[in-house]
Amino acid sequence: MGFTNLVFLWTAFIPVVVLLYYFFRKKYTNQPVSSTLFWAEVMQETKASPYLKHLQKNALLYLQLLSLILFVLALMNPFVKTTEIAGEQSIWIVDTSATMLAKNGEGSTFEQHKKEMKSLAAALGGRPLTIITTGDEPKAILRQETQSSVIHKAIEDLEVTYEEEQLPKAIDMATAFIGETATSMYLFTDSVERGELPIESEKITWVVKGASKDLENISITRLAATAIEDSALALVQLKNETKSPQVVKLLLLDGAENQVIEEEITIQGGEEWSKTFDALPLTNLLTATIQVDDDYDIDNTMMTLIGSGTSEIVIDQQMHQLVQKGFQALNTEVKIAPSDQLKDMEDAMIVTNQKELLEQSKSPIVLIGRDDVEPQEVNSLVDVSQDSLFAFSSLEDVYVSSIYPAFDDFTTIATIDEKPFVQRSSRGDIVILADIEQTDWPLHPSFPLLLWGIQNELMEGTQNLGTFSPNESRAVSLTSGEWSIYSNDEEYISSVEGGSEFRAPTIPGVYSISSKEEEKQFIVQLTSGERSIQEGTSFELGTVQNSGLEETTKKSLVQWLLLPILLLLVLEWEVQRRRGFAN
Secondary structure: OEEOOHHHHHHHHHHHHHHHHHHHOOOOOOOOOHHHOOHHHHOHHHHOOHHHHHHHHHHHHHHHHHHHHHHHHHHOOEEEEEEOOOOOEEEEEEOOOHHHHOEEOOEEHHHHHHHHHHHHHOOOOOOOEEEEEOOOOOEEEEEEEOOHHHHHHHHHOOOOOOOOOOHHHHHHHHHHOOOOOOEEEEEEOOOOOHHHOOOOOOOEEEEEEOOOOOOOOEEEEEEEEEEEOOEEEEEEEEEEOOOOOEEEEEEEEOOOOOEEEEEEEEEOOOOEEEEEEEEEEOOOEEEEEEEOOOOOOHHHEEEEEOOOOOOOEEEEOOOOHHHHHHHHHHOOOEEEEOHHHHHHOOOOEEEEOOOOHHHHOOOOEEEEOOOOOOOEEEEEEEEEOOOHHHOOOOOOOOEEEEEOOOOOOOEEEEEEOOEEEEEEOOOOOEEEOOOHHHEOHHHOOHHHHHHHHHHHHHOOOOOEEEEEOOOOEEOOOOOOOEEEEEEOOOOEEEEEEOOOOEEOOOOOEEEEEEOOOOEEEEEEOOOHHHHOOOOOOOEEEOOOOEOOEOOEEEEEOHHHHHHHHHHHHHHHHHHHHHHOOOO
C-alpha cells in the first residue's frame, strides 16, 4: 500500500486542532441548586453506565476526529499495488479432460481454476483475451475479447468434456494467435512438464496453474470379458496411486445391474492388482466398480460389452503358423481354410493377407501383410496411439524390418518411423502392414494380448457398436437413415445419419443407438490416460515486458473512503441536532 499525494500530509494538523479545541474549551463545575436536588435519583441509571455516558458526552469529538482523519487519507490518495497480466494480449489454455474433476476439500481442480480465471479477468486491464479448450479438436471459445461481461459468461459456461487433453494440439492453436505480439500464456491444467512448453520466444511468458498436490486415487485400469460357451470370463486390473495400503471393495454387475461378484481387496501403495474371474453368468454387459474413499470418482467404474455375434474365426491357410496358433490359444472355434474359399465365408472373422477380401467379403477382416505389393525396408520401433485396441498390449518394444504401403482411406493407429503400421478401415477391419516373420512380435507378451483385443473388437456382433472414448469421432457401419442415441436411462442425446461420421457422447456410460429397424449398444469409456492423476505442478516460464517495465496497477482506495466520510458527517449533524445547535 502507498500514497500518491503525500504533499497533502500537512492537512494532518487539522484533527490535532480539533482535539486541542476540546482540551481548552470552557469547562463547567457542578453546582447543586435547590430546584435540581431531586434530579440526582433520576440520573442514577446514567451513572451506572460510565462508559456509555462518556461516549454520549464525547460522541461529537470522536465523529469529527474520525471523519477528518479519513478526509486527510483521501487527500493523500491511498492505493494498493496489484500485478496485471503482462503482455499486450493474454491467451488461456483450459484443460477440460476428465482428470480435472479430481477434488479435495476445496472442490474439483476445474472449479478452482474457474475461480482463478474470474479473478484474473479483472486484471486484464482492457487487454484482449483468447480462451482455448483442449481435446482432440481444440476450440477457441473467445478470440481477442475485451468486454468483461462476455469474458465472465464464457468462463462460467466452461465444462469438462472428459476427452484427453492433448496439450500439443491446443498449444499449436494458441501459438497461431501470437504473431509478433507480446503475450502471456496461461495454462490451466492438472500437471504438465516444463519441457512440453515451447519457450524459445522472448515474447511469451508461461504461467501454469496445476492441481493440488495431495490428491489420492485408486482406479480400475483394465476390464475385459469374453464369452466361453455358456459363461463369461473377465479380467480386472486395479491400481493404487497412493503411498499407503488401501482397502477396496470390488463389485461386478451384469447388464441388469445384478451383483455377480463381491470381493474385498487390500492393495499396497503403488501396487497394480489383477485377477481373472471365470464361470460368470453370460451377459451382454459387464460393469466393474470399486467402493473406496479417494479424490477421483469417475475412474472407479468401468464397463465392457460381451459380444453375441460371430463366434467363429477362419484363418487363411497361407498365414504363418504363429498366427494360427495364437488365435487357437484364445478361441476353440478357429478354422483353417484354403485361400480360394474365403470369399464365400459369412458370419465369421477372417484372418488373411489377401487385399481383395477387404472389398469383396462381408465378414470382418484381419489383414496381416499384403499379397498385392512388395514391402519396404524400415529400421525402427513401433509408436502406438491411445486407441482402445492397445488397452492391454503395448507394441513400443516390437522390432519390424519391413512394412507394406498403407491404405490412403484407412485410419492409422500405430506407426513405424512415422509410417503407418496398424490401420483400421471405415467399417472396422484391422490391417497390420507387415508379415509376422518380418517382426519379433511373437516373442513379446503383447502378441496374444493384441490378438485377443482384435478378436473382441471384431466379434462384438451386430447388436454392439463397440467402445468409444468421450466425444470420439469415428466412421461406423450404420445403414442409411436417421439413428437416435439414448442414454442407459432412455434419455435422448442426439441424432446421426447412417453413413455419416459418428461422434460419441461426452459423458462416459452405456448408450444405445436405434433406427426404425434395429438397435445397437455401445460404451463411452475413459481412456487409460484419464484413469490416472499426477501430482499438480504450478510454475512460470519466461518474462514479457512492456517498455522495459513489468505491468503493475495502482488501485486507488479513495472510493472506499468517500462513503464512510459522508456517513460520519450525517452522524455528526444528527448528534449536534439532538444536543441543540445553541449548545
